[in-house]
Amino acid sequence: MSALIDVIVVGGGPAGLTAASYLRRFHRSCLVLDAGDSRARWIPESNNCPGFPHGVSGAELLRRMREQAFSVDARIEDASVDRIVPCDEGFEVGADARTWRARKVILATGLRDRLPDASWVPEAVACGALRLCAVCDAYEASDQVIGVHGPGDAIGAHAKYLRAYSPAVHALPLDADDGGAAGAEARAAGVEWQSGGGRLEFDGRRCRYVAPDGASVVLDAVYVYLGHDTNAGIAARAGAALTPEGEIIVDGDQKTRLDGLYAIGDVVSGLNQISVAVGHAAIAATHAHNALPFVARKTENPR
Ligand SMILES: Cc1cc2nc3c(=O)[nH]c(=O)nc-3n(C[C@H](O)[C@H](O)[C@H](O)COP(=O)(O)OP(=O)(O)OC[C@H]3O[C@@H](n4cnc5c(N)ncnc54)[C@H](O)[C@@H]3O)c2cc1C
Structure with missing residues (x-):
């Protein structure tokens, strides 16, 4: 049986990577499972991304966000998650034959443009x-x-x-x-x-x-303007509610109606923007951290 992880983040685009960085900075264990097809990879140059006055490509932005997540020891694995099943401790998350267990799950699976x-x-x-x-x-x-x-x-x-x-x-x-x-x-x-x-x-x-x-x-x-399809199937199968447009319904803390399951980024928002996705990530990660059991820090090197 795999070790119980505090939070599994499904999706490694701007939303998921930001959530992972926040969670690791809260000293929470965190695993990102990513299918590697972020919408941001299509961006030739973004000029409305805060902090980049001369623009940034989507590929470069993702590279930096991954680097930031790795700098706090976030784990990122290639995986296409096909199931999220509520269980006693939280959730079992699966991709083919692999299974992980987590207390909480943040979905950041984005959408596909037609x-x-x-x-x-x-x-x-x-x-x-x-x-x-x-x-x-x-x-x-x-x-x-x-x-x-x-x-x-x-x-x-x-x-x-x-x-x-x-x-x-x-x-x-x-x-x-x-x-x-x-x-x-x-x-x-x-x-x-x-x-x-x-x-x-x-x-x-x-x-x-x-x-x-x-x-x-x-x-x-x-x-x-040919529309899009949200990557919300696994959320719906897990029990989350969707809008008629297929976006996952969340409250102000990014919580779905399923206790412990959050959703962030394009899979939620009507305004599909990087700054919105990373804002969702900050809110969800902070709420998840505060909802997890308190852990007093132990260190062998007190300052
Ligand atoms: C051409 C273009 C230009 C854009 N320009 C801008 C811009 O200038 N400024 C701006 O703010 N926004 C821009 N956007 C929008 C921006 O790319 C998105 O808002 C942003 O990428 C959303 O981030 P996200 O993390 O929610 O989703 P995504 O970046 O799409 O990431 C979702 C991730 O989840 C993974 N995933 C999906 N399903 C699963 C699964 N079952 N298991 C595991 N992983 C899964 C995907 O493979 C992907 O890696 C642009 C988009 C496009 C297409």
Whole structure:
């Protein structure tokens, strides 16, 4: 039987790594189990991340966060957790044949963006031609030619939102839907509503939208709104409640309805941001620490 760990953190993105650093700094035993597919890896350069006035890539940010967690002896193992089962001491957490036991579990499993089905997508995201988060980086697209791609009934409000950043915003609907009231508002705000059902191309630097009649527009940045899927299946199977959108429901301490199970980051939030994820982590880790049994410190080297 494996040793009982104070807290297992499932997910090693910004939320999970921050929780691990906090827990180790509370002198709690902590294990991060991570499937290694953080959404942050897609970030070419973040410019709204506190403390990085000249920007930071997602890969570099994750590297630093792991280094910070390792500096306080956090353990991180590669594992794709497939079950969390409540038990007398807390939880059994499993990945294939491996099982760990913990008093508390913090879920930081994030979400997966739905992306256009094209082989060039990773390259287009890497160079900023294709984007997934206007809150993150629309500022950098100010005054550029911006596209907004997705179902007609979903992109109107996003297109209007982006009109605050540029006079040249094109709605690029996947279908013939005119966006209803939101589409009308976007057009009234100056958004060019292209005819739907065209195709998106990428030339290695920028995207081009080609309408069904052959008319085309070249775009400096295209925001994609195809939705996402939260990685909340294991939480639901364990007994946590989800919103209709699949986000884990938590209270102000990041607690799910299952005693001892917390959830943080994109798998919870409507505002999917690094600063929100690390804020959740601080709250959950601190609450978990205070809820664990008190342990007076023993040391062989008193100061
Ligand atoms: C292109 C792009 C640009 C962005 N730019 C910015 C920006 O500039 N500023 C900003 O604030 N935010 C930005 N974001 C959003 C940011 O990346 C997320 O808000 C952030 O990564 C959320 O952190 P998280 O730890 O909650 O989830 P994630 O970073 O997604 O980490 C979740 C981790 O959990 C793991 N996991 C999932 N399921 C399991 C399982 N069953 N077992 C074990 N591990 C599991 C995953 O593999 C992953 O490693 C951007 C996102 C994208 C895609």
